[in-house]
Amino acid sequence: MIRLRWAVWILVALAAGLLGLFAYQLRQPKDEFVHSAMIGKPIPAFDLRPAIEERPGLSSADLADGQPKLVNIFASWCVPCAAEAPQLAELERNGANIVGVAIRDRPEDLAAFFNAYGNPFSRVGADDISAVQLSIGSSGVPETFVVDGKGVIRYQHIGDIRETDIPVLLEQLRKAES
Amino acid sequence: MIAELGLAALWLAASLAALQLLAAIIVVRGGGTEGEESMGGLVRPAAVVQGLLCALSFLCLLLAFVRTDLSVALVAENSHSAKPMIFKIAGAWSNHEGSMLLWVTVMGLAGGLIALVERRLPNRTMMATLGAQAFVALGFYAFLLISSNPFERLNPAPAEGNGLNPLLQDVAAAYHPTTLYVGYVGLSVAFSFAVGALLTRQVTPEFARVMRPWVLGAWIFLTLGITAGSYWAYYELGWGGWWFWDPVENASLMPWLAATALLHSASVLAARDALRAWTIMLGVVAFSMSMIGTFLVRSGILTSVHAFAVDPERGNFILALLAIYIGGALTLFALRASTVSEGERFSVLSREGALVINNVALSAILGIVLLGTLYPLVTEAFGVRVSVGPPYFNPVSAIFFFPMLLVLAVGPLLRWRRDSFDRVKLTMIAVLAVPVLVAIAMWAITGIGLLPLLGIALAACVGVGSFMPLRGRSLRRLPLPVWGMVIAHFGIAVALFGASANSAFTVEKLVAAQPGDKTEVGPWTITLAAVTPVAGPNWTALEARLGASYEGDREVEIDPQARNFWAPPQQTTESALLTRWNGQLYAVLGGEAEGGRWQLRLWWKPFVTFIWYGGILIALGGLLALIGRVSVDLKRRSARRTVEARRAVAGEAVA
Numbered sequence: 001m002i003r004l005r006w007a008v009w010i011l012v013a014l015a016a017g018l019l020g021l022f023a024y025q026l027r028q029p030k031d032e033f034v035h036s037a038m039i040g041k042p043i044p045a046f047d048l049r050p051a052i053e054e055r056p057g058l059s060s061a062d063l064a065d066g067q068p069k070l071v072n073i074f075a076s077w078c079v080p081c082a083a084e085a086p087q088l089a090e091l092e093r094n095g096a097n098i099v100g101v102a103i104r105d106r107p108e109d110l111a112a113f114f115n116a117y118g119n120p121f122s123r124v125g126a127d128d129i130s131a132v133q134l135s136i137g138s139s140g141v142p143e144t145f146v147v148d149g150k151g152v153i154r155y156q157h158i159g160d161i162r163e164t165d166i167p168v169l170l171e172q173l174r175k176a177e178s
Numbered sequence: 179m180i181a182e183l184g185l186a187a188l189w190l191a192a193s194l195a196a197l198q199l200l201a202a203i204i205v206v207r208g209g210g211t212e213g214e215e216s217m218g219g220l221v222r223p224a225a226v227v228q229g230l231l232c233a234l235s236f237l238c239l240l241l242a243f244v245r246t247d248l249s250v251a252l253v254a255e256n257s258h259s260a261k262p263m264i265f266k267i268a269g270a271w272s273n274h275e276g277s278m279l280l281w282v283t284v285m286g287l288a289g290g291l292i293a294l295v296e297r298r299l300p301n302r303t304m305m306a307t308l309g310a311q312a313f314v315a316l317g318f319y320a321f322l323l324i325s326s327n328p329f330e331r332l333n334p335a336p337a338e339g340n341g342l343n344p345l346l347q348d349v350a351a352a353y354h355p356t357t358l359y360v361g362y363v364g365l366s367v368a369f370s371f372a373v374g375a376l377l378t379r380q381v382t383p384e385f386a387r388v389m390r391p392w393v394l395g396a397w398i399f400l401t402l403g404i405t406a407g408s409y410w411a412y413y414e415l416g417w418g419g420w421w422f423w424d425p426v427e428n429a430s431l432m433p434w435l436a437a438t439a440l441l442h443s444a445s446v447l448a449a450r451d452a453l454r455a456w457t458i459m460l461g462v463v464a465f466s467m468s469m470i471g472t473f474l475v476r477s478g479i480l481t482s483v484h485a486f487a488v489d490p491e492r493g494n495f496i497l498a499l500l501a502i503y504i505g506g507a508l509t510l511f512a513l514r515a516s517t518v519s520e521g522e523r524f525s526v527l528s529r530e531g532a533l534v535i536n537n538v539a540l541s542a543i544l545g546i547v548l549l550g551t552l553y554p555l556v557t558e559a560f561g562v563r564v565s566v567g568p569p570y571f572n573p574v575s576a577i578f579f580f581p582m583l584l585v586l587a588v589g590p591l592l593r594w595r596r597d598s599f600d601r602v603k604l605t606m607i608a609v610l611a612v613p614v615l616v617a618i619a620m621w622a623i624t625g626i627g628l629l630p631l632l633g634i635a636l637a638a639c640v641g642v643g644s645f646m647p648l649r650g651r652s653l654r655r656l657p658l659p660v661w662g663m664v665i666a667h668f669g670i671a672v673a674l675f676g677a678s679a680n681s682a683f684t685v686e687k688l689v690a691a692q693p694g695d696k697t698e699v700g701p702w703t704i705t706l707a708a709v710t711p712v713a714g715p716n717w718t719a720l721e722a723r724l725g726a727s728y729e730g731d732r733e734v735e736i737d738p739q740a741r742n743f744w745a746p747p748q749q750t751t752e753s754a755l756l757t758r759w760n761g762q763l764y765a766v767l768g769g770e771a772e773g774g775r776w777q778l779r780l781w782w783k784p785f786v787t788f789i790w791y792g793g794i795l796i797a798l799g800g801l802l803a804l805i806g807r808v809s810v811d812l813k814r815r816s817a818r819r820t821v822e823a824r825r826a827v828a829g830e831a832v833a
Contacts, residue, residue, distance in 0.1 A: 008459075008512040015466075015508050018552070019501050022473070025555050026493045035563070 036137025036145075036156045043151050044135045048125025051102040052110050058099050058125030064151030068176035070096050070169065071145040072121070073133050075103040076113035078141045080160035085117035087161040092120040094170055100124040101132055103141055144169065148176035181250050181329040184238025188279075188329075191231035191286060192319035195312045198224040202309025206302055206377060218301065221308050222293040228315070229290025236270075236283040239328055243270040249335035252276060252328050258339040260716050271355060274476060274492065275328035280356065281472075282318045284363040288392075289315065292367060298388050300380055307374030314366055317499045325495050354410055358403030358430055362468035364396025365433060368440065372461030373507055376514045381454040386447035389461065391807050393444055397437045398800040404430050405793030416751035416766045418686070418781045420677075420789055423571045428551040429471030432544055436464035439540040442533045450594055452521040452530055456537070462511055466504040467544070473500055474551070525596040532589030539582035543575050550574075576629060583636045583674070584610065586667060587643025605646060613639035626682040633678030641671035658806025666799025673792025679785035690775040700782030702763055703727045707735075709767070709776050717743045719752070722767040722776060726756055738767040738778075762786050 038044075047059040063069060072088065074081040092098055100121035102110055110124070127133055136145060136153060146155035146169065155172040157165060201220040208214030239252075243266050248254045256276075257269045271280045289311045296304065322328070371389040375381050407430065412420040421427065440460040447457045473496045524530040550566045557564050588606050617635035620626065644667035647660060685700040697704045707723040719741040725733035738754035756763040761784035768777030 008508070008515050011459075012505070012508045012512050015504055019497065019505065021552070021555060021559060022493075022497050022500070024559060026497060 035158075036153070038135075038137040038153050039156055041153060043147055043153055044132075046125075046132045046135065048101065048127055048132060051100070051105060051124040051126035052107055052114070055119070055121060055124045058101065058123045060151060062099070062123060063147050064149070066149040067097055068146065068148045068154075068173050070098045070173065071101060071136075071147055072098055073101050073103060073138050073141055073143045073145070075105050075141050076109040077105070078103075081142045082113070082117055084142055084160035084162075085120075087163065087166055088120040089118055090166055091161075091169060094166070096170065096173055097122055101127050103127050103130055103133055146172045146176050180238050180241050180245075180247065181331060184235040184242075185327070185329040187231045187235040187238065188282075188319070188323060191228045191235065191282075192316065192323060194224045194228040194231065195315045195319060198228065198312035199309050199316060202305045202312065205305040206309060218305055221305055225293035225308055225311070226290040228312075229286040229288075232283040232286030236279055239276060239279055240267060240270050242329075243267060246339065248337075248339055249331055249333070251330040251332045254332055254336050254339045256340065258716070262715055271359075275322070275326045277355060277359065278318065278322050278326055279328050280359055281363060282315060282322060284360050285311075285315050285318065285366055288363060288367050289370075292392075296388060298384060299374075300378070303374050303378045303380045303385070305374075306377040307370045310373040310377075311367065311370040314370065314503060317502060321492075321495050321499065325492055354403060354406045357399045357406060361396045361398075361400030361403055361437075362433060362465075362472065364392055364399060365437060365465040365468050367392040368396065368437075368461045369465035369503075369507065372458045373510065376458055376510055376518070379514065379517060381447075381458060381518050383448050383451045386444045386457060387807075387811075390441070390444045390448060391804055391811075393437060393441050393461075393464075394800055394804045394807065397434070397441055398797050398804065400430065400434045400437060401793060401797040401800060404434055405790050405797070408793070409790050412786075413753050413755060413764075414750070416753050416779075418684075418753075418764050418766075418779075418783070420680070420786065423550070423566070423568055425551050426471075426475050428547050429474045432547055432551075433464055433467040433471060435540050435544040435547070436460060436467045439537045439544070440464050442540075443537050446530050446533050447521070450522055450524065450530055452524055453534070453537075454521045455515050455518050458518065459511060459515075460537075462504075462507045463544075466500075466507070467548075469496075469500055469503060473497065522595075524594075527592065527597050527599060529589065529592045529594045529597075532585050532592055535585045536582060536589065539578045539585070542578045543582075546575050546578070547571065572629060576632070580632055580636055583640050583670070584613075586670070587639050587646075590643075590647045590663060590667070605649075609639060609643045609646060612642050624682070630678040630682035633674055634682070637671045637675035637678060639671075640674065641668060644668040644671060658809070659803040662799040662801070662803030662806060664799070665802060666796045669792045669795030669797075669799060671792070672795055673789050676785050676788025676790075676792060680783050680789065683784040684786075685782045687778075687780045689778050689780070691778050692773075692775050697778070697780065699763075699780040700784075701729045702780075702782055703730070704763075704765070704778075704780055705733070706776065706778065712739070714741075717741045720767065722765075722778065724754070724765055724778075726763055726765075728758065736763070736765055738765045740767050740769070757787060760784060 043060050043063055045060045047061075048057050050057040063071070070091065088098060098120050100123070102124055105126065105128075125132070133141075137156070138145070140158075142160055144157040144161060145153055146157075148154050154176045155169075157169060161169065198221055201217045201224065204214050205218040205221070208217075242250045242253050243257055244263070246253060246257055246259045246266065252273065252275050253269075256273045257266055261269070270276045289308065292311070293308055299307070368389055371385065371392070375385045404427075407427070408420050411422065411427075412418070440457065440463075443453045443457045443460055446453045473493065476492060476496055550570050553566050554564055587609050588602070591602055591605055591609075593601075613635035616638040617631055620631055620634055644664055647664060648656065687697060687699045689695075689697050691697060691706045693706050693708050695706050697706075703726075705725040705727075707725055709720055709722045712719050712721045719739040721737050721739045724736050724738070726736055727733045734756060736754040736756050739752040741750045741752055743750065751766050751768075754765045756765075761782060764781040764783055766779040768779060770776055
């Protein structure tokens with residue numbers, strides 16, 4: 001009987017712990033973003049063919065050439081990607097080296113997209129089955145990663161780039177240089 | 179005026195609950211003086227009138243929805259004048275406030291019913307039970323009246339309402355939440371009985387007999403609710419799956435598991451006066467699971483496909499209720515458990531022994547499902563995001579589920595208290611040989627995966643085993659509860675067979691088809707005839723006309739749709755189903771592809787319908803058992819009355 005009583009008190013303690021957990025989690029702001037687990041790690045090896053004729057493709061070796069870069073995961077069929085185009089252009093004017101990974105896209109659609117919104121990318125790789133996107137821990141388009149000169153992922157921006165995000169990304173690029 | 183009448187009825191019901199609680203406390207704590215006992219006279223009428231007032235309040239809300247009274251905020255937010263009548267009515271409980279009002283209404287009516295009819299328990303236990311019921315109800319009244327008033331007015335009234343989430347504009351949505359709620363709340367009665375018995379330390383077989391019909395009733399509704407919900411998700415969400423281990427599905431499964439365990443342990447207590455403390459604890463746990471389920475759904479603490487009615491503020495309120503009721507009941511149990519004297523003993527090889535194994539396995543599965551459901555919450559507290567799905571739930575719960583099924587197949591053959599292995603040896607070997615033979619045969623013929631193979635083998639085993647208790651007994655004189663047990667156990671076998679066959683033999687095809695194209699999926703040949711626009715009362719849709727021919731038979735037409743609702747604007751897929759006795763053809767129309775082609779998703783799902791037939795059989799078994807128990811009780815009652823009447827007559831004659 002004594003043992004039974006202890007077992008039951010453990011149950012009470014478990015229930016209390018559970019309620020405590022509920023109380024704690026209710027007070028946490030809900031973060032629906034899926035953050036990459038790859039931040040701080042070297043980018044996995046890949047080699048993407050050029051997505052359009054005018055620019056070369058993208059490989060992991062290109063990202064470890066000593067210069068920090070912005071890697072923009074985008075697609076011509078993605079509306080927020082069009083919305084962030086002016087901000088990408090602004091980043092390029094400020095000296096950022098931007099490379100693109102086009103997700104499940106076609107050359108003619110991409111050409112139309114760049115015609116309409118401009119092309120800020122020095123390289124555009126075609127990721128037809130989202131392999132690179134998934135390997136660097138991106139769950140959607142658009143997303144923008146800061147990769148330093150050694151090819152290590154330093155920072156992840158989820159969603160479209162707004163005006164207010166430009167200084168943040170430039171600051172992250174500057175930090176990636178050191 | 180209708181809304182104000184409903185609100186007033188609700189306030190009155192709440193104050194009656196307070197009165198009921200106070201009077202019950204005075205009786206239970208009192209020393210039995212005449213004044214205190216007379217307070218007891220208040221308790222039952224208060225419970226009955228409270229139930230009626232709740233019903234009146236709910237009727238008022240229904241009326242407001244039927245009339246589309248847009249000056250009521252809830253109607254304006256969830257209804258629309260152009261909506262078909264059935265969905266206007268269903269709209270009354272397809273939202274947070276309305277569903278909570280439904281909750282207290284069912285609870286009030288259940289409380290009123292026990293107050294009206296239940297006379298078997300000692301008076302003090304009964305008063306404690308009704309007091310507990312009032313105490314639980316008070317919390318939910320407070321929740322409704324303070325933070326989710328369903329009768330709030332809008333001034334000025336809007337010209338048109340917002341509509342109802344189109345996913346919920348479906349006949350299943352009209353009865354799925356209601357049946358589940360009746361089940362959840364029915365367990366509150368079991369909870370109150372358990373608390374009442376603990377307070378007065380009267381844990382007797384009589385208590386189990388009184389509680390059992392309520393558990394059975396709640397369990398029947400939970401079974402039906404889960405079955406209906408599963409079928410609804412299957413055809414409405416258009417993924418072709420029937421169980422997703424979604425947190426909200428788990429929230430309905432957990433009370434069902436606890437109620438199933440409670441049902442079996444209450445049977446042991448009623449028949450053999452054993453498992454006293456355990457039965458009480460299951461009574462507490464079952465309703466706790468209902469409340470945790472409601473909390474998970476209503477607070478939005480877990481992300482889920484069921485996020486129709488979510489509000490974190492209200493989460494705090496329900497959390498407080500959880501702390502009071504679950505914490506309070508468990509603490510009471512911990513304090514009193516050791517004073518509940520131990521029940522009868524029994525040997526391992528006995529009916530009780532088998533039922534204990536069943537209880538342990540059910541509790542283990544309950545623990546597994548609870549852990550899997552809450553694990554993302556735990557890791558999130560440490561900054562790690564995970565989601566737990568079928569790769570965890572299926573194999574881990576199978577570890578306990580499959581052995582439990584073996585016990586289920588042979589347990590009912592055992593005698594109470596003590597049985598000898600020699601007596602049941604032959605039958606047991608016969609029953610247990612079935613799965614081995616079926617497994618070998620299936621493996622040789624088809625070479626399917628391990629879990630489906632085990633599932634089909636055990637389904638055969640349970641199917642045969644479930645009818646064994648009928649052997650050598652007169653079918654005409656067999657009591658209804660035994661029939662109920664046989665049918666419910668057979669239902670488990672049927673559902674398990676359906677689930678296993680579906681996961682083993684389903685054929686899936688995704689095609690981009692032009693009108694005129696033919697596609698083969700399993701034994702079916704599907705021809706896309708045309709894709710045409712159609713219009714409904716509050717939606718427009720693209721409809722594909724498909725001709726489906728089974729093994730070259732005559733073509734049957736099916737029409738899956740991609741629907742666009744305009745109030746509120748949202749897209750849904752309406753899958754088209756073609757049911758044969760041996761399975762279902764499931765067709766979904768996707769988007770338009772290039773070159774005038776249409777995406778079609780086609781599945782041939784052999785025996786998938788058996789899952790839900792099984793669910794219905796399980797509920798039917800429960801219903802037979804319930805009818806059997808209640809009719810025996812009624813007979814006893816009328817017999818007692820006759821005896822009393824005779825005594826009275828005899829007494830007069832002597833006088």
